[in-house]
Amino acid sequence: MAFEFHVAKNGSDIGEGTKQNPFLTINQAAGVAVAGDTIVVHEGEYREWVKPQNAGLSETRRITYQAAEGEKVVIKGSEQIQDWEQVEGTVWKTVLANSFFGDYNPYTEEIFGDWVVYNPGRHLGDVYLNGKSFYEAENFEQLKNPKIETEVLDRWTKTIVPAHDPEQMKYTWFAEVDENQTTIFANFHDANPNEELVEINVRKCCFYPEQTGMNYITVKGFEMAQAATPWTPPTADQPGLIGAHWSKGWIIEDNIIHDSKCSAISIGKEVSTGDNFRTKRKDKPGYQYQLESVFLAKQAGWSKEKIGSHIIRNNTIYDCGQNGIVGHLGCIFSEIYNNHIYNIALKREFYGHEIAGIKLHAAIDVQIHHNRIHDCSLGTWLDWQTQGTRVSSNLFYRNNRDLFVEVSSGPYLIDHNILTADYALDNHAQGGAYVNNLIRGKMVHRKMLDRATPYHIPHSTEIAGFAVVYAGDDRFYNNIFIGDDHLEGVGTDHFNGYTTSLEEYIETVHKDEGDHEAFNEIEQPVYINHNAYLNGANSFDREKENVVAADFNPNLEIIEDGNDVYLSVELPKEFENLLGEIQTTQSLKRVRIVDAEFENPDGSEVTVDTDYLGEKRSDKSNLGPISQLQAGKNRIKVWG
Structure with missing residues (x-):
C-alpha cells in the first residue's frame, strides 16, 4: 500500500508524518518512505541536505518528493x-x-x-x-x-x-x-x-543520496540553492546540488535550481571509478585515467539495466560556477528537455576544461531537446562517446560558445537548433549529422589524432572498439549558415578536399599498398547538400545544390520580451528557390568507424521531419529549423 507523508515547518520528527501531524524535516520522511510512497513538502525554507535512504522499484513504483501544490518550498545548502x-x-x-x-x-x-x-x-x-x-x-x-x-x-x-x-x-x-x-x-x-x-x-549538496543505487526517485516543484558542491571532472566523483548518484530512472522536474558553487544537477559517475588520480598521482594524463574509468564503470555495473535513463525537464537552472547539468557515464539513455539554463560559469572565479550549461561524457542515446540555453561560458559540450545522441530544437544565444562535440565517432544527430553565438560550433568529432539548423557564428573543425576513444555496440554500453578522430564522416543538410565580417569558418568550406562517398574514400585509400597509414592521410567522406550560405558564409566546393547570398545581411536578432523570446531574421528572395529533403536513417547513411546507423534509441529508423516549433515538415520544405521561415522579414516566437 502506498503512503503519502507530509513535511511542514510546524511539524515534528517524532510525529506521524500525516497531513495533520507532519514531520519537521524532509530527511525524516526520506528515512521511512519506500517504493510507491509520496513525500509532500509544505511551504517554507528547509536548510538540510536531503539524503534519500530507500529506492523506488520501477517506473510505476517510485518514491516521489514534491512541493505541495501552489506552495513555495526552498531547500538550501546554506545557513x-x-x-x-x-x-x-x-x-x-x-x-x-x-x-x-x-x-x-x-x-x-x-x-x-x-x-x-x-x-x-x-x-x-x-x-x-x-x-x-x-x-x-x-x-x-x-x-x-x-x-x-x-x-x-x-x-x-x-x-x-x-x-x-x-x-x-x-x-x-x-x-x-x-x-x-x-x-x-x-x-x-x-x-x-x-x-x-x-x-x-555550509552543505555539499541539497538533494543527493550518499548511497548509490537509489533508483526511481522523482523530485518535483522545489527551489534548491546555495550548495558548496565540488569540481566535477569525468575522472572523479560528480556530486551536484541535486543528483542521482549512480542510480537509474530519476525524474527531476519543475524545479528552480541556482547558486551551486560548481554543478547544479548531476547524473554522473561515482568515486570508485576514479577520484582525480591525474591531479593526485601526477603519473599519467587525465585522458588515460578517463579511459580506465570506463572499464571500471563496466565492472561496477554500467549498463542500461542498472544506470541512467533519467528525465530532466522543465527546470530553471542558473548562477552556477561550473555546470547546469553534468554527467559522465551515468547520463546514458537520459532525456533532457524544456529546461531554461543561464548564467553558468560567468563569474569566472576559477576555470577548467569541464564547464558548460550541459556537460556530458558518454552521452549514449541521450536526447537533448527544446532547451533554452543562454549567457553561459559554453552552452552544451558533448565530450567522448557521443553515440546515438540527439540534440534537437534547442535555442542558444549570448553564450561565449554554443555547442562543442569532442572526440566522438557518432552516430549523433544535431537538428533544428538555433545557434547564434559569435562562436557557434566546435566540431572535434566525426560521424555527425547536422540537419535543418540555423548557425550564425564561428565554426571550428579539428582532427584529434592523439586520443583514441571508445565506441559502442549500438544502444548499449558494450565497447566495440577505439578510434581517433580523423574528422569528416559528417552530414550537413538543409542548414542556414550566416557569416559576418569578424566571424571565422562559418559554413562548410573547411571540408574542401574531402571525399564525398564511402566508395570514393575506399578507392582512394587503396590506391597504394599499406594498411593504417593511408587511413590517417585520406580525408573521410562528407555528405553536404541543400544548405544556404548568407553574409559571407562559405560553401563546400563539391556541394551540388545550395543558396549562396554572400552580400546579404539577415540582421539576425534574438529578442527577449519578458519570458517570451523571438527570432528576428531577414532572408533573401533566393531562399525560397531551394527546398530541403527530409532526412532519414536511409539517406543519412551509416557512419564509417562505428559501422552503425542513425536511429532512435529504441533502434527504430529516425525521420527528421518535425521542426523547431513541432510542426510536421512536408516532403520538400524550407531550409533551417522553422518550416514557416520565408523570404523577407521573419519574427517568430521561439520560447515562452
Missing part, C-alpha cells in the same frame, strides 16, 4: 548568519567554531581536481547578501579594495568579453581558518549584514 562584527570601514567579520561545519568545511576545501586550469586559491564556500553571491578575494587587501572589471578574459576562446555583473564584483569575502575556528570577512559596502539576509555555504 543564515546574523552575528556580524564591523572590522574596518565596510568590512565585517563573523567567527564560527569549525564544529559548525561538521566534517565538511567549504572554507578549507579548494576548487580542486582534474582539468582545473586556473584557480587562485578559491574555495567552495560563498557568501550571499539577499540572495546575491559575493566574489572571493585572494587576500585581505583585495577584500578591502575589490577590483571591478567591465571586461574579462574568456580563457577558452581567448577573447575579451563583457563582465557578467561588474557592480556585484565589489561585494567580496575572504576566510581564515585555524584548527579551532573559521573567520569569514566580507565587504558589505552600504549594507548592514545584521539587518539583511546574509547566508553562507
Whole structure:
C-alpha cells in the first residue's frame, strides 16, 4: 500500500508524518518512505541536505518528493548568519567554531581536481547578501579594495568579453581558518549584514543520496540553492546540488535550481571509478585515467539495466560556477528537455576544461531537446562517446560558445537548433549529422589524432572498439549558415578536399599498398547538400545544390520580451528557390568507424521531419529549423 507523508515547518520528527501531524524535516520522511510512497513538502525554507535512504522499484513504483501544490518550498545548502562584527570601514567579520561545519568545511576545501586550469586559491564556500553571491578575494587587501572589471578574459576562446555583473564584483569575502575556528570577512559596502539576509555555504549538496543505487526517485516543484558542491571532472566523483548518484530512472522536474558553487544537477559517475588520480598521482594524463574509468564503470555495473535513463525537464537552472547539468557515464539513455539554463560559469572565479550549461561524457542515446540555453561560458559540450545522441530544437544565444562535440565517432544527430553565438560550433568529432539548423557564428573543425576513444555496440554500453578522430564522416543538410565580417569558418568550406562517398574514400585509400597509414592521410567522406550560405558564409566546393547570398545581411536578432523570446531574421528572395529533403536513417547513411546507423534509441529508423516549433515538415520544405521561415522579414516566437 502506498503512503503519502507530509513535511511542514510546524511539524515534528517524532510525529506521524500525516497531513495533520507532519514531520519537521524532509530527511525524516526520506528515512521511512519506500517504493510507491509520496513525500509532500509544505511551504517554507528547509536548510538540510536531503539524503534519500530507500529506492523506488520501477517506473510505476517510485518514491516521489514534491512541493505541495501552489506552495513555495526552498531547500538550501546554506545557513543564515546574523552575528556580524564591523572590522574596518565596510568590512565585517563573523567567527564560527569549525564544529559548525561538521566534517565538511567549504572554507578549507579548494576548487580542486582534474582539468582545473586556473584557480587562485578559491574555495567552495560563498557568501550571499539577499540572495546575491559575493566574489572571493585572494587576500585581505583585495577584500578591502575589490577590483571591478567591465571586461574579462574568456580563457577558452581567448577573447575579451563583457563582465557578467561588474557592480556585484565589489561585494567580496575572504576566510581564515585555524584548527579551532573559521573567520569569514566580507565587504558589505552600504549594507548592514545584521539587518539583511546574509547566508553562507555550509552543505555539499541539497538533494543527493550518499548511497548509490537509489533508483526511481522523482523530485518535483522545489527551489534548491546555495550548495558548496565540488569540481566535477569525468575522472572523479560528480556530486551536484541535486543528483542521482549512480542510480537509474530519476525524474527531476519543475524545479528552480541556482547558486551551486560548481554543478547544479548531476547524473554522473561515482568515486570508485576514479577520484582525480591525474591531479593526485601526477603519473599519467587525465585522458588515460578517463579511459580506465570506463572499464571500471563496466565492472561496477554500467549498463542500461542498472544506470541512467533519467528525465530532466522543465527546470530553471542558473548562477552556477561550473555546470547546469553534468554527467559522465551515468547520463546514458537520459532525456533532457524544456529546461531554461543561464548564467553558468560567468563569474569566472576559477576555470577548467569541464564547464558548460550541459556537460556530458558518454552521452549514449541521450536526447537533448527544446532547451533554452543562454549567457553561459559554453552552452552544451558533448565530450567522448557521443553515440546515438540527439540534440534537437534547442535555442542558444549570448553564450561565449554554443555547442562543442569532442572526440566522438557518432552516430549523433544535431537538428533544428538555433545557434547564434559569435562562436557557434566546435566540431572535434566525426560521424555527425547536422540537419535543418540555423548557425550564425564561428565554426571550428579539428582532427584529434592523439586520443583514441571508445565506441559502442549500438544502444548499449558494450565497447566495440577505439578510434581517433580523423574528422569528416559528417552530414550537413538543409542548414542556414550566416557569416559576418569578424566571424571565422562559418559554413562548410573547411571540408574542401574531402571525399564525398564511402566508395570514393575506399578507392582512394587503396590506391597504394599499406594498411593504417593511408587511413590517417585520406580525408573521410562528407555528405553536404541543400544548405544556404548568407553574409559571407562559405560553401563546400563539391556541394551540388545550395543558396549562396554572400552580400546579404539577415540582421539576425534574438529578442527577449519578458519570458517570451523571438527570432528576428531577414532572408533573401533566393531562399525560397531551394527546398530541403527530409532526412532519414536511409539517406543519412551509416557512419564509417562505428559501422552503425542513425536511429532512435529504441533502434527504430529516425525521420527528421518535425521542426523547431513541432510542426510536421512536408516532403520538400524550407531550409533551417522553422518550416514557416520565408523570404523577407521573419519574427517568430521561439520560447515562452
